Amino acid sequence: MMRWILVYFHLILTDECNLCCSYCRAKAFEETAGREDPTVLQTEIDPTLPPDLDFDLNLLYNFLKKDPTSTLTFYGGEPLMRADLINTIMQEAPVHRFMLQTNGILLDHLASQIINRFSTILVSLDGHEALTDANRGAGTYRNVIENIKRIRQNGYTRELIARMTVTESTDIVDAVHWLSDNPDYSFSSIHWQLDANFADDFSHRQFADWVNESYNPGIIRLVTDWVDHMENEGEVQRWYPFLDPMEDLLCGRQSLLRCGSGHANYSIMTDGHIAPCPVMIGMSQYYVGHIKDADPLDLAVIAVNGECADCQIRGFCGGRCLYSNITKPWGVAERRVVCSTVENLHAGLTDVLPRVKDLIDEGVIHLADFSHEKFNGCEIIP
Ligand code: SF4
Numbered sequence: 001m002m003r004w005i006l007v008y009f010h011l012i013l014t015d016e017c018n019l020c021c022s023y024c025r026a027k028a029f030e031e032t033a034g035r036e037d038p039t040v041l042q043t044e045i046d047p048t049l050p051p052d053l054d055f056d057l058n059l060l061y062n063f064l065k066k067d068p069t070s071t072l073t074f075y076g077g078e079p080l081m082r083a084d085l086i087n088t089i090m091q092e093a094p095v096h097r098f099m100l101q102t103n104g105i106l107l108d109h110l111a112s113q114i115i116n117r118f119s120t121i122l123v124s125l126d127g128h129e130a131l132t133d134a135n136r137g138a139g140t141y142r143n144v145i146e147n148i149k150r151i152r153q154n155g156y157t158r159e160l161i162a163r164m165t166v167t168e169s170t171d172i173v174d175a176v177h178w179l180s181d182n183p184d185y186s187f188s189s190i191h192w193q194l195d196a197n198f199a200d201d202f203s204h205r206q207f208a209d210w211v212n213e214s215y216n217p218g219i220i221r222l223v224t225d226w227v228d229h230m231e232n233e234g235e236v237q238r239w240y241p242f243l244d245p246m247e248d249l250l251c252g253r254q255s256l257l258r259c260g261s262g263h264a265n266y267s268i269m270t271d272g273h274i275a276p277c278p279v280m281i282g283m284s285q286y287y288v289g290h291i292k293d294a295d296p297l298d299l300a301v302i303a304v305n306g307e308c309a310d311c312q313i314r315g316f317c318g319g320r321c322l323y324s325n326i327t328k329p330w331g332v333a334e335r336r337v338v339c340s341t342v343e344n345l346h347a348g349l350t351d352v353l354p355r356v357k358d359l360i361d362e363g364v365i366h367l368a369d370f371s372h373e374k375f376n377g378c379e380i381i382p
């Protein structure tokens, strides 16, 4: 397995967010900090990290200039809280491609000529209106859908990915189909991620039962629906947890960590330090350098270790999540449940592989239909 040759950067513009979602990433830090389990790695968080980007932008530009193919993804908090910075950086930075990962509420704060330059925009929605609003706040769904329709009307033609967070409240079949076949706006690109950073709340949650009874069977059903759609419509829907691994299965490739963190995808903190993953905010122990003097094409590779090292499906999974591998938010039982979702995904995609190959052989679909931008903010393995 080769290191990916293109490098992607998330730029953290601010820690601020204008929503208060029920599954905030800060939960993981709080819960991990409270654990007494000695197997849990105690991760220090740099308390001096500024809440907003606080370095000379020329440092950033000089850093990015050393990589002629650099891709920059604006990230937060909510990056559109700093639409001013996005405007400035997109006018000045020597960057090949820009992407945006947003909750979608403030998409109207950027002019169309800026929006239309993004090669990819990821917006957070969890499924139908009631589910999204229960997780993300009343009125969120409608606000985001209206903004999406507006940017499409104003000329944004490139990839728009619905990014779902999936919890015990989610019927995965219903949620994915809702976003794919939506009466308001249909997404061709969908990604979902499990809310699985339970450290001390696993025993209070119904996560294991939900995985066994709803999520895992739902994934098998969705895989079948995905291939049925290929057969009936001649279209490969861009459902990222299926799309990226299936392309590798078709090509006989194994994968490093599929989100790219620590080998192809790095994150620039608000003080200019470079972390392996956008969620590793302030985890200075794992920083790989600073934009003032690092070479973007020669950053240290941070590998996923531990239990993943001997896993039979490591080449399919890639190790799922470097952040979890380091912070160890799970005990043995929790880890088993999470890994069962990867095993189930692997089994589901492997089962339909001959059928997908037949559809390619028959010319109904083409291998190129699975081609996609790597490391675009989709973690791939939910
Ligand atoms: S399935 Fe689990 S143990 Fe195996 S590589 Fe993935 S995260 Fe690691």
Ligand code: SF4
Pocket (backbone or CB within 6 Å): 259, 260, 261, 277, 278, 279, 280, 320, 321, 322, 323, 324, 379
């Ligand atoms: S899946 Fe990748 S990007 Fe997401 S938290 Fe884990 S290491 Fe970071």
